[in-house]
Amino acid sequence: MNYISKNSIIGDNFFHGENLIIEDNVKIGKNVSLGHNVVIKKDTIIGDNCIISDNVVLGKEPFKASNSAVTEKRELTPLKIDKLVTIGALTVIYRGAEISDEVFVADLASIREDVKIGIKTIIGKGVTIENKTSIGNFVKIETEAYITALSEIEDYCFIAPEVTFTNDNYLGRTEERKKYFKGPILKKGCRIGANSTLLPGIIIEEDSLIAAGSVVTKNTKKRKIYLGSPAKIFGDVPEEQLLENQNYYKK
Amino acid sequence: MNYISKNSIIGDNFFHGENLIIEDNVKIGKNVSLGHNVVIKKDTIIGDNCIISDNVVLGKEPFKASNSAVTEKRELTPLKIDKLVTIGALTVIYRGAEISDEVFVADLASIREDVKIGIKTIIGKGVTIENKTSIGNFVKIETEAYITALSEIEDYCFIAPEVTFTNDNYLGRTEERKKYFKGPILKKGCRIGANSTLLPGIIIEEDSLIAAGSVVTKNTKKRKIYLGSPAKIFGDVPEEQLLENQNYYKK
């Protein structure tokens, strides 16, 4: 049985499955399709032509763990999902996130509050995007990658499966560490190979490439390939692989 | 409240929980048990004596991300689940997959279209099996392992937790890369240690063993142990660990 709050606003040509739950003050655009058991929390805004799959939770309020270091309690803006967005099954997206046009989010992913995701970006299955993170346009973040809080990812970056970002060099010790929390910064078009690990606050420069299984402990140089643990320069990114030489790249 | 389509066919001795959703043209065998909030999409076929846990989604249609490299839009055969299969909570299995007798799938896993899984294989918690992958009989794929698209896994392989497969040496760059997409090929009885990374298209030979945390960049030799990043030969697999010497092995 469906529960749809009377003060929600729903556009024409609305398709939905069974056991739908729409809380108060939700706004849904035209031509939106929702699966079964979808939960849409209060105030969430969904644009035209979105597809949302089964058992998804949208607009979740963060809970604060009594001893979490980064989450703070305050009023968040509603979750805003723009047009033509696709969201896979069993995914949860928090209040305070903003998802731009044509973003694709796969199954079993989690996107936290204070995250902005740019247009046409792909978020893979089981990916975690922690809070206070910005993600550009045309980014690909693949299956089970972990994007820690306070990360920055610019346009056209590629992050392979099971990559791990970190933001705390002090692993939970000392009070002063809180001043230094910082996720990695990924400059335009850089690429991170599968199952690599990025240390806190490191800068991966434009179009640089990290080979699979590396541990990156220092900032990288543009258009260089890095490999190993700790990652060292291995050579130049081949000309034909540079972002500017891709036919999908728009300046 | 349950929604069961009138043109679905359900065998005797059917047990199910609350909020069940069975779409059109589903066929369910005898002695099947379903948990709460289970979603079974149209045309899905479930054999006798299966157990399916809470909040599972079966028969999901793939969505194509506007810039996905591997997924194509076409008609898929219905999801087919054979006899005595067990499926854990919060798992999603796509239309176009085929799950053989006595397979066990744990919680929070994802199995995509065009995947065949052989008899008595175990798929662990949170495992991802991407599309166009074949998995043999008596395989174990452990928690959170990532099996990329276009992989081949033969009988009796063992894949430890958090292992990462890759299929694109070009990390999303150049058009010609699409000709070379290829996941790893795992020959009969090979074993991959925890949190290891396998590069695209490499062949892990019969009964070879990759130590935990390795990065495998080249094909391996039969019955050899490999270790490190890049993985190098460390020695021979002990006689008593060879597949042919296991009492559970059937030629």
Next chain:
Amino acid sequence: MNYISKNSIIGDNFFHGENLIIEDNVKIGKNVSLGHNVVIKKDTIIGDNCIISDNVVLGKEPFKASNSAVTEKRELTPLKIDKLVTIGALTVIYRGAEISDEVFVADLASIREDVKIGIKTIIGKGVTIENKTSIGNFVKIETEAYITALSEIEDYCFIAPEVTFTNDNYLGRTEERKKYFKGPILKKGCRIGANSTLLPGIIIEEDSLIAAGSVVTKNTKKRKIYLGSPAKIFGDVPEEQLLENQNYYKK
């Protein structure tokens, strides 16, 4: 529509969402808040002031895979969740687990049977806690970490994202291996860096620190930093990072 068994006992000031399912003989304390689509299996006990989010499954019975090496079939005690516990969306916790006061479990996590989790411990998003594992007080286990069966984690340990524990040096071969199954043992206040791998049965001593991306193959010494694959001593844990010098530490 909600299904609440008549022989469940529910305390005052109960708040819950839609499509709630409470099976027989459940006991829920005062001031408990449940989200939508929550499934609470028979006999589960939930203490006062708990918050449980959408699509959670509590009290799941383990299924035995026909060829699982560790799971055995027997009667388990009911899932017991103490006071002030918070549980995120789409998480599953098994019958036979015991969750102490003020524990925080994030979204999409899985906690198996025969697990005890001490007070104020944090379990991150997508974390897996396998069976027969004990976890102390004030522990942090971060996103997507994998805690294998038969592990021991003492108070104040810190486990960074995507860490992998292992418990079988024989990777599924030989009968005698079953005598040697053993997860890692983490002594008080030790810390494991992101995406590291711990071999079976190793002991990480008090306050020792494993750098990100390491593979730990031997027992460590107290208050030493380890790094690399295989992990070797790199130096001493700085004085100001020792557990005894943290203001949150209570002897």
